[in-house]
Amino acid sequence: GAGVSQSPSNKVTEKGKDVELRCDPISGHTALYWYRQSLGQGLEFLIYFQGNSAPDKSGLPSDRFSAERTGGSVSTLTIQRTQQEDSAVYLCASSLGLAGKAYEQYFGPGTRLTVT
Amino acid sequence: AQKITQTQPGMFVQEKEAVTLDCTYDTSDPSYGLFWYKQPSSGEMIFLIYQGSYDQQNATEGRYSLNFQKARKSANLVISASQLGDSAMYFCAMTLVRGARQLTFGSGTQLTVLP
Numbered sequence: 125g126a127g128v129s130q131s132p133s134n135k136v137t138e139k140g141k142d143v144e145l146r147c148d149p150i151s152g153h154t155a156l157y158w159y160r161q162s163l164g165q166g167l168e169f170l171i172y173f174q175g176n177s178a179p180d181k182s183g184l185p186s187d188r189f190s191a192e193r194t195g196g197s198v199s200t201l202t203i204q205r206t207q208q209e210d211s212a213v214y215l216c217a218s219s220l221g222l223a224g225k226a227y228e229q230y231f232g233p234g235t236r237l238t239v240t
Numbered sequence: 241a242q243k244i245t246q247t248q249p250g251m252f253v254q255e256k257e258a259v260t261l262d263c264t265y266d267t268s269d270p271s272y273g274l275f276w277y278k279q280p281s282s283g284e285m286i287f288l289i290y291q292g293s294y295d296q297q298n299a300t301e302g303r304y305s306l307n308f309q310k311a312r313k314s315a316n317l318v319i320s321a322s323q324l325g326d327s328a329m330y331f332c333a334m335t336l337v338r339g340a341r342q343l344t345f346g347s348g349t350q351l352t353v354l355p
Contacts, residue, residue, distance in 0.1 A: 157342055167345035180340040215285065228275060229343060231285035
């Protein structure tokens, strides 16, 4: 079946502009995660969605970052007023996310964001 | 808070030999899962193997096995019969069973398989 898809694959933007990154999880996966991978910080958790519950935003680095998930499926990560330190690969992952178990997360190919 | 430590930034192994990638973890929570992911130069994160904290036996998936030593809080990945295609970055990660179950990653080990 189809895996996790992300778009765009690459995004170059000017400092101060807003960007939107999209993630389409595996069908039937109720849990969706956003991570950021950068040279200096490694892989960092950003935000987590589980079904229709309120998201866990504990990993978002600043209030310039926000995300939403519509209809329990597609998610959009928005970065406002981008800064050069936002340059990174943004990875989306999904999992079955059922209570009481730890399931493997399946990752998308990522969006490489470059802020100039 | 959880922490994953991978002390080998880079490793080399001869083709067809076995290699062990080290991983230690730290958590006070008794219920957790441990994962290994492979990231080739193309960038995708590929799930390799999973070990639950209450699993009695070490996990195995084909040429991959996880050497789980709970008392030492280690979860080393063993790759048997290395292949050239195994050259990649390898990440150890953990998640708690409760809460968001987000992954906490180590810094990774760059494995190079030599012909």
